[in-house]
Amino acid sequence: MLPIQIDYKRCNGCGICEKNCPGDLIYSDEKTGLPYIKYPDECWFCGACRIDCPKNCLDIKFPLTSL
């Protein structure tokens, strides 16, 4: 389970989440230009990716051991 879930139906590939992530964990797919979580184990659950998302298409999903 990824800590950051992206709704690709709504995502416009603007890149703000990638730019915002303080751990540089989000990359853009070279072909589609859409973001993906490259280093899910290094997430701080800070929400910086979601806070400025213009399409509101990010969800934070806590791993079971962090609940």
Added chain:
Amino acid sequence: MHSEHFIQTDVLVVGGGSAGTMAALEAKKQGVDVVLVDKAGIYRSGCGAAGNDHFLSVLETGPDWDTPEVFLKWYQRLTQGLVDTKIAENTFLKRSKQLTVELEEMGIPMKEGEDGGYIRTRSFAQPGDYFINFDGRALKPKISKIAESAGVKFITNVAVVDLLTNQGKVVGAVGFHIRTGEFYIFQAKAVVLATGNATRMYENPSGLPFNAWHSPYNTGSAQAMALRAGAEVKNPEFVNYTITPKNFSASALNAVVGMGGYLVNAKGERYVFKYHEKGEQGPRWAMPWGTYWEEVEGRGPCYFDLRHLSDSAKKHLIEHLLPVDKNTFMDYCEQKGIDPGTDLMEVQISEGQHPAFLGSVSGIFVDEHCRTTVPGLYAGGACAVGIGSLAGSMCFGQAAGAEAGAYAQGTEMSELVQPQVDELRELTYAPMSSRGDFNYTEAENKLRQIMSDYVSISRNEEGLAAGLSELKALKKLFGQIKAENGHDLMRTHELRDLLLISKAITTGALDRKESRFGLSHYRRDFPETKEEWHKSTHLSLKDGVLNIRYVEPYN
């Protein structure tokens, strides 16, 4: 061969969080060229990346407690004289009132009261309501934009590895781009370090090392670079703990106790009074200390209890404080299936980390002008010992930037020492050509195991000595970590810094034969606080060896 960038500037600020951004902006106001470099982006970087809810400020509104004098007296008591209060006086108290007004002018909602005034609360044994409850979700992007518009040159995604020196002076730094691997050489008249505190050295209760109280991307690089450049680090043995929600190391304690929330044990008893006369209104260290003993003696688990609060207090806490400080707080509650207003919320003692809050006494040693012991090197914010919290860090950074800017104006640019640059270039990329087969995660897990087993809450002579020898063994394995790309290289250099900080913690802890500040330094073999140890540890690094000198407390 990686391509190279050479950047010359008057002032280089390393770390683009709240302190570093303020330092860069303030240095720029002195009329000098300023470069701000961060390994992440800058608009959402540092501990305040996604927001903050409390802004410490002395506003001089009339009551005695709202004056610099009363604040300073309290701060002196809180830090037991181990911090020079002249720093708080010169950086924070000269700026906090003005900064409050400036933030308001920037459009940050500071006055959230129904009457249009400030909402101010107190916590952690403060003599007055110094914490403005505000909505700081837009703070970091706003100040970043102002700094960039003022002409500060932003360099993002570049991790700084080490400082450059020439004849005992700091003259620049080197780093690399965390995606492309390109090499960066900076030449500067003055450098301000502001990379925050140090995390990820201790196992996280959830088993997820990046699920940290403060930003897990803060890895003590300023402290490590300062040591390697000849500066001193103060009181590293005091590792800090707080109380966080179970399995989620989010900030919450300040908001909860500030609103009058309780801590209760499994029997429903408020237990903090047993350990400090002020109970939940006592200093922060009293709460992890008390929780530790409740659990050890079989009265855990422990909980936040907010059920007695008024509906308006609950609403303020749940809508305005918790999700502003930690943007995902209510997601956690929802996914865990708890309502903080009606349910008890289980808590835990957080993982240990090098401090970043008000009252911490550990970090780079600076004077009241934010100068380290090395000419040309300044520090501010949570990486240095001065004054903590978001507002403290912003003011501290602002002061460091002003001082560095003024120094740069009266200084000539010094030459870089080419062999030093070449040596550091080689060191930077060594993990890319390593023939070893460890990855950074394996080595970092080993570090956490050592620190948690031997240098955490319950310390003794033999354990600390064992920890030190394990750290030395891990240091020898460092060359066998293989980095495949820029990201791996960043994490590997973070580990290099964390190893040095861990060694500093262990060295200080082994020598200090007493206990002080609750769990921060609790020696089972010397459980009492001793007057002869009422002094500060100052560590410096020479030829790979950490040397200690002790400095008497400030009165």
